[in-house]
Amino acid sequence: MKALDQTTVVFTSRSANEGFARAVAACFATQLDPTLDEIADIKTAVSEAVTNAIVHAYPNTLGKITMRLRLLEDLQLEIQIKDGGVGIPDVEQARTPLFTTGNEERSGMGFTIMESFMDTVKVRSTVGKGTTVTMRRRIARRVGGGQ
Amino acid sequence: MPITIDKQNGATVISVRGEIDHHSARTIMENIDNTISSTLPMRLVLDLSSVTFMDSSGIAVLLRALRQMDQLGGNLRVVGIPSQPRRVLDAAGIGRLITLE
Numbered sequence: 001m002k003a004l005d006q007t008t009v010v011f012t013s014r015s016a017n018e019g020f021a022r023a024v025a026a027c028f029a030t031q032l033d034p035t036l037d038e039i040a041d042i043k044t045a046v047s048e049a050v051t052n053a054i055v056h057a058y059p060n061t062l063g064k065i066t067m068r069l070r071l072l073e074d075l076q077l078e079i080q081i082k083d084g085g086v087g088i089p090d091v092e093q094a095r096t097p098l099f100t101t102g103n104e105e106r107s108g109m110g111f112t113i114m115e116s117f118m119d120t121v122k123v124r125s126t127v128g129k130g131t132t133v134t135m136r137r138r139i140a141r142r143v144g145g146g147q
Numbered sequence: 148m149p150i151t152i153d154k155q156n157g158a159t160v161i162s163v164r165g166e167i168d169h170h171s172a173r174t175i176m177e178n179i180d181n182t183i184s185s186t187l188p189m190r191l192v193l194d195l196s197s198v199t200f201m202d203s204s205g206i207a208v209l210l211r212a213l214r215q216m217d218q219l220g221g222n223l224r225v226v227g228i229p230s231q232p233r234r235v236l237d238a239a240g241i242g243r244l245i246t247l248e
Contacts (some may be wrong), residue, residue, distance in 0.1 A: 015169050016170055018170050019168065037234075043200065047168055047200075109206055116238035
């Protein structure tokens with residue numbers, strides 16, 4: 001589907017960049033005139049996807065994370081988080097609630113939260129090459145909203 | 148320190164401020180751990196009213212506090228939950244495990 005607007009940011013897998021990624025996604029989404037709840041949902045889903053890349057894709061090293069934001073012509077927001085890390089051997093298992101290979105700071109609810117807050121969540125992963133998470137969310141058009 | 152500690156009616160009240168994400172979770176957990184081990188409360192209240200953002204890292208923080216209070220034979224309540232953290236906790240079904248007020 002054609003994109004009306006898009007931007008890409010690339011950042012290092014440092015946990016300090018979780019807040020940066022949330023802020024960038026929230027700023028990009030404002031052109032759709034979202035509600036505060038919609039902004040909160042987008043920030044939450046981005047936080048989960050970026051944290052997964054930081055914790056799991058690059059467990060003992062720093063790597064590159066690419067976040068691509070697209071506004072699609074049917075007014076869906078598409079967020080793609082891509083890493084070049086270790087990959088996920090079993091994506092279905094990773095998406096199971098409470099499943100985690102992380103330490104006690106992880107709850108195993110990341111994908112569950114992404115799925116709850118976005119309309120679609122697609123995960124493509126190749127072991128040794130990396131993971132790409134693509135999420136879409138339609139923003140409700142409000143009367144008097146921006147063009 | 149992202150938390151403040153208070154005593155109210157015999158309960159230990161820990162107020163968490165700011166954003167709870169993977170970046171901040173370890174520090175918040177350590178602060179809560181230290182408070183529990185030094186005060187050994189029978190009633191612990193986590194006040195989230197000053198939390199501006201929370202992702203699933205916050206769930207891990209709450210579950211850890213719950214485990215520690217269970218080990219002490221004590222009680223945990225989570226109060227003052229703003230809208231965004233509430234949506235995260237609801238999506239994860241945490242209300243089945245922890246008293247959310």
